[in-house]
Amino acid sequence: MNIEMIRAANDRLEGHVRRTPLLNSPFLDEIAGRRVWVKPECLQHTGSFKFRGGWSAVSAMDADVRKHGVLAFSSGNHAQGVALAASRHGVPAVIIMPSDAPQMKIDNTRALGAEVVLYDRATEDRDAISAGILAERRLTLIKPFDDAMVIAGQGTCGLEIAEQAREEGIGHADVLVCCGGGGFASGIALALESDAPGLRVRPAEPEGFDDMARSLASGAIERNDRQSGSLCDAILTPQPGAMTFPILSRLAGPGLVVTEDEAMHAVALAFSRLKLVAEPGGAVALAAALFHSGEIEGEDVIVTISGGNVDADVFRQALERFGG
Amino acid sequence: MNIEMIRAANDRLEGHVRRTPLLNSPFLDEIAGRRVWVKPECLQHTGSFKFRGGWSAVSAMDADVRKHGVLAFSSGNHAQGVALAASRHGVPAVIIMPSDAPQMKIDNTRALGAEVVLYDRATEDRDAISAGILAERRLTLIKPFDDAMVIAGQGTCGLEIAEQAREEGIGHADVLVCCGGGGFASGIALALESDAPGLRVRPAEPEGFDDMARSLASGAIERNDRQSGSLCDAILTPQPGAMTFPILSRLAGPGLVVTEDEAMHAVALAFSRLKLVAEPGGAVALAAALFHSGEIEGEDVIVTISGGNVDADVFRQALERFGG
Numbered sequence: 001m002n003i004e005m006i007r008a009a010n011d012r013l014e015g016h017v018r019r020t021p022l023l024n025s026p027f028l029d030e031i032a033g034r035r036v037w038v039k040p041e042c043l044q045h046t047g048s049f050k051f052r053g054g055w056s057a058v059s060a061m062d063a064d065v066r067k068h069g070v071l072a073f074s075s076g077n078h079a080q081g082v083a084l085a086a087s088r089h090g091v092p093a094v095i096i097m098p099s100d101a102p103q104m105k106i107d108n109t110r111a112l113g114a115e116v117v118l119y120d121r122a123t124e125d126r127d128a129i130s131a132g133i134l135a136e137r138r139l140t141l142i143k144p145f146d147d148a149m150v151i152a153g154q155g156t157c158g159l160e161i162a163e164q165a166r167e168e169g170i171g172h173a174d175v176l177v178c179c180g181g182g183g184f185a186s187g188i189a190l191a192l193e194s195d196a197p198g199l200r201v202r203p204a205e206p207e208g209f210d211d212m213a214r215s216l217a218s219g220a221i222e223r224n225d226r227q228s229g230s231l232c233d234a235i236l237t238p239q240p241g242a243m244t245f246p247i248l249s250r251l252a253g254p255g256l257v258v259t260e261d262e263a264m265h266a267v268a269l270a271f272s273r274l275k276l277v278a279e280p281g282g283a284v285a286l287a288a289a290l291f292h293s294g295e296i297e298g299e300d301v302i303v304t305i306s307g308g309n310v311d312a313d314v315f316r317q318a319l320e321r322f323g324g
Numbered sequence: 325m326n327i328e329m330i331r332a333a334n335d336r337l338e339g340h341v342r343r344t345p346l347l348n349s350p351f352l353d354e355i356a357g358r359r360v361w362v363k364p365e366c367l368q369h370t371g372s373f374k375f376r377g378g379w380s381a382v383s384a385m386d387a388d389v390r391k392h393g394v395l396a397f398s399s400g401n402h403a404q405g406v407a408l409a410a411s412r413h414g415v416p417a418v419i420i421m422p423s424d425a426p427q428m429k430i431d432n433t434r435a436l437g438a439e440v441v442l443y444d445r446a447t448e449d450r451d452a453i454s455a456g457i458l459a460e461r462r463l464t465l466i467k468p469f470d471d472a473m474v475i476a477g478q479g480t481c482g483l484e485i486a487e488q489a490r491e492e493g494i495g496h497a498d499v500l501v502c503c504g505g506g507g508f509a510s511g512i513a514l515a516l517e518s519d520a521p522g523l524r525v526r527p528a529e530p531e532g533f534d535d536m537a538r539s540l541a542s543g544a545i546e547r548n549d550r551q552s553g554s555l556c557d558a559i560l561t562p563q564p565g566a567m568t569f570p571i572l573s574r575l576a577g578p579g580l581v582v583t584e585d586e587a588m589h590a591v592a593l594a595f596s597r598l599k600l601v602a603e604p605g606g607a608v609a610l611a612a613a614l615f616h617s618g619e620i621e622g623e624d625v626i627v628t629i630s631g632g633n634v635d636a637d638v639f640r641q642a643l644e645r646f647g648g
Contacts (some may be wrong), residue, residue, distance in 0.1 A: 012373075018345065018347075019345075019365070020345075021342065021345060021366065023342075023346075026435075026436070027432075027435065040599075042599040043347065043598075043599055043600075047599050104596065106646040109352075109353065111350075112350070137563070255646075268636070271601055271639070272636070272638070274367075275364075275366040275367055275594055275600060275602075275632030276367075276370050276599060276600070276601065276603040277600065277601065278599075279600040299454065308599030312592070312595070312596070312643040312647030313643075313647075314648075315595070315643060315647075316640050316643050316644065317635075319639060319640050320636075320640065323636030323637075323639075323640075
């Protein structure tokens with residue numbers, strides 16, 4: 001896994017992915033006590049950064065293999081990213097989703113042309129289900145984060161951050177990245193190592209699902225006790241990836257952990273101050289910048305909003321509780 | 325009023341204004357029956373295109389005059405645009421606002437450093453109030469739309485649309501622009517006349533406040549009966565401007581008129597499909613593209629989302645009624 005793979009992915013993504021802007025607001029700066037720069041991947045195709053990795057993986061496949069189709073398991077954002085990448089390549093996609101995934105993510109994945117197979121997290125074995133389908137239909141599995149082509153695709157967001165930081169005159173800053181399995185954080189970390197060595201990735205996670213923060217602190221892969229039961233559904237994973245953890249262990253600063261309330265408050269502030277729709281899991285990095293400023297150093301902080309695929313009732317909750 | 329003034333404004337805005345992206349969604353295309361391209365000026369500084377005109381006007385002033393400060397009357401978006409432009413130029417701003425303007429717009433205008441003077445639309449004379457302050461404090465009035473430098477600033481959005489349409493291969497299309505007094509629409513129309521003659525502006529307005537549509541149809545300036553009482557507060561003006569109407573009369577196609585419900589539905593769809601926060605008045609062009617497709621021709625349509633400064637309770641209403 002190296003920077004050349006990210007640059008190659010960037011070439012494949014050219015003209016297919018959105019270059020998202022870098023936004024700011026004096027109101028957020030005031031809360032955080034420093035300048036806050038926001039990279040809104042909620043504006044990416046399919047509403048999250050996952051389209052970058054999905055496109056990268058599908059576009060890198062040999063056409064003879066790709067034509068049979070791809071398979072992914074995902075609670076929603078990776079599902080949509082892979083579904084759209086597959087349909088734009090004209091190949092089938094089968095997505096295995098937990099039946100308790102947000103309804104809009106299930107609906108959107110189907111509407112993007114994928115075949116959705118639902119399973120019950122409590123009683124069914126996802127891996128057994130997918131193994132059966134993979135073998136029978138000659139599909140290729142696209143893993144959500146522990147896949148070099150996926151990490152390379154997510155890393156293209158890091159190339160953009162490096163360039164945009166340079167344009168804004170930001171030489172040194174923490175880059176807070178919403179973190180599940182670590183594909184987004186590790187891709188960005190590799191891009192910054194090469195293109196903006198003064199910028200350092202720091203993973204941001206919700207309380208109770210801080211496996212990456214604990215793993216970085218202990219130096220070994222640590223698991224979460226729970227695997228569901230948070231509004232931050234986009235970034236709940238059992239443990240750091242075998243590929244992503246060594247990258248972040250080498251390149252990332254300490255993890256940041258926010259409460260679910262802080263994430264919901266950040267959703268409301270992204271609404272009022274940035275005019276952006278963030279999902280709770282996509283707002284944990286912004287929450288860390290705003291409400292954990294004592295754990296961050298420097299005059300600037302860069303944060304990703306990793307996705308915006310939130311059900312209307314959860315969003316209304318955030319506005320009712322924290323809306324201005 | 326000519327294209328050179330828009331290009332000069334564009335030079336003054338360079339590095340101070342955001343170049344907003346051009347977004348789309350397969351889900352919106354399906355509703356509209358054609359490709360829908362969205363120019364989200366809700367992502368502009370201060371949450372609306374008005375910052376363009378505000379910056380253009382303040383930056384064009386002679387420094388000796390500017391130092392005394394500026395005055396504007398506005399229900400909110402022009403207020404915030406002028407307030408931020410003035411404070412970044414280090415000069416005072418006084419903003420005269422109706423006391424029934426959305427609270428967040430009043431609060432934000434103050435927070436951006438302006439002195440806010442509230443008046444009662446029903447019982448007080450705004451012009452008399454502002455005339456007194458102008459004379460006493462040697463301020464310069466920045467009108468919301470009937471001002472060449474303001475129109476030139478709004479027109480910079482049209483330069484961007486022309487360039488982005490070219491990049492997307494869009495040669496011919498209607499460009500639906502949310503319309504109050506017509507500053508945004510006439511600035512864009514002048515820019516397109518020069519840089520993208522295959523694109524034609526069509527003003528979009530809410531029912532009951534369709535003065536521009538009726539004026540374009542009759543060939544003479546027509547007034548609205550009401551001047552308040554719509555959720556589309558951003559674009560309620562008594563009548564087309566003396567400067568803007570002749571421009572639109574020469575360059576614009578027929579106006580489009582949407583119901584308040586259609587605007588609220590478009591707010592909900594911008595939330596779910598674009599991850600954008602639009603205010604009702606800022607969503608009328610999108611509503612026209614989605615729900616009045618029979619009145620539009622061509623394979624593509626471009627729409628502005630002119631602003632996103634909406635109170636949380638109005639936004640929650642839109643999601644409750646139309647949220648997916």
